[in-house]
Amino acid sequence: MLKASRGRSLTVLHVAVVGSGPSGVYSAQSLVQQDRVPVRVDVLDRLPCPYGLVRYGVAPDHEKIKSLQNNLRTVLQDERVRFLGAVEIGPGGIAARDLLRLYDAVVYCVGAATDRHLGVPGEELAGSWSATEFVSWYSAHPDAHWNGALAAAESAVVIGVGNVAVDVTRILARGADELTGTDMPAAALAALAASRVRDVHMVGRRGPSQAKFTTKELRELGSLADADVLVDPAELALDPHFADPSGLPAAGRRNVEALRAFADRPAQGRSRRIHLRFFLRPVELLGEGGRVRAVRFERTLPDGLGGVTGSGAYEEIGAQLVLRSVGYRGIPLDGLPFDEQRGVVPNAAGRVLREGVPSPGEYVAGWIKRGPTGVIGTNRPCAKETVGSLLEDAPGLVQQAVRTDPLEGLRAAGLRPVEWTGWQAIERAEAALGASLGRGPVKIGEWDALLAAAREDRAG
Incomplete structure (x- = not known):
C-alpha cells in the first residue's frame, strides 16, 4: 500500500478512481499495467468495503463468481494503488470539483445505482419491492431497507427473466440449510429459514427465446434439492422458435432446450415449486388492506417483429411478495452532467462531455458510461x-504544483477514509462473527458496525 506521507511528483500522474467494483478496479489495473507514464491510483468508494457488486450483487451461493474478489484484491494490493473507503462524492462528502483539485484525473465508475419501475397501478403496495432491494438485504449491503415482507408471504412473483430474477427466485426456493455455508448475514438466513413461501412465479412479458438469463443460471434452478421447476408446454409453444430453435443464437437455443427439458420432466412433489411463465405483461398489482395480494397480467402474443402485443386476455397470480427485476438505471452524480434519457454521463470514449466538449481530467467507465x-x-x-x-x-493533465497527498485533502474536507488495513479489520470481524455462529465468515451489514470494525486497525 502507498503510504499517506508520500508527496506529489511532477512526473507521476495521480488518478482517483471512484468506485471499487469491477469497472473501477479494472480501470486501476489498466492504469498500472501500462508503461507510458508513471501513475499512482487511489480507488475511492462510498462504502468502507471494496468490490462493489461482486460483494453486494453476486448471490451468496455463487462461490465461483464471488471468487473474482481474489483477482480484484490483487489489483488493490498493488503498491501503486490505494483503497480509500467511506468517501462520499457530493453532499456530505467532497464535491466533484474539489476532488479534481486533489488529483490530475478522476475516473467515475459508479455503476447504475437504481432499478427501473414497472409503471403500473399498485406498485407502491406493501410487499412490492425491487429485486435490487432484496439482493441488497441478503447480501448485507449497509443501505438495505427490508421490513420483513418475506414473513407475510406464501407465494411470490418475480417479474423479469434475467439473471438477477433467476438469482432471487433461486434464493426464495432454496432451503436455508443449503445457504448456511455462505456468507449470508444471520438475519437474512433466519428469515429464509422461517419463510412460508412455497410457490415462486418468475414471469416474462416475452417468450423464452428472448429471455436474458444465461443457460447455466437457468439450469441451476433444476438442481435445487427441494423445489420442482414447472413449465407449461403450451405457453412455450407460443414462441415461434419453440418447435425449432436451431435458427437462434447459441444462448437462446440452449435456453429453449433447457426449458423444453423442464417441461418434459414430471413434478416430484417437492415442498417448493418454481413456475416459469412467459408472454405475460404486468398491468396492475392488486391489494387488500394496503398489501399486495395478486398481480394482474395481460397475455401477450408475438408481433412478428421481435416484440409482443396485448391479446386482451388477463390472468391473476396470487402473491404476497412481488419483486420486480426489469433493469437498472444510472442516477445523476452531484457535479457531473447527466443524460436523463439514457441514464448515463455523456461521454466520448470515456471522456466526460460538458455541453458537448470534453471536460479536462474527468472520465467515466462501466455502467455509468x-x-x-x-x-x-x-x-x-x-x-x-x-x-x-x-x-x-x-501530457495536459499533470498538475504543475507540488501539493500534499490527496488523502490529506480528503481528511481536510472532513472525511475519515477507511484504508486497506481498515478493510482487513472488517474481514477479521466478519470471520470472528462467523466463527461465533459456527459458520465461515459472515457479512456485517450495518454502517456503525462496519465503521467500528474498520477503526480497530487504528486502535490496535
Missing part, C-alpha cells in the same frame, strides 16, 4: 478504452 449492459467481464475492455483516452490526455 455505457448503460447497464453486459456481464462482469464486459467492464474490462470498457475500462481499457477509458484509460486509453486518459493516457492520451496525460
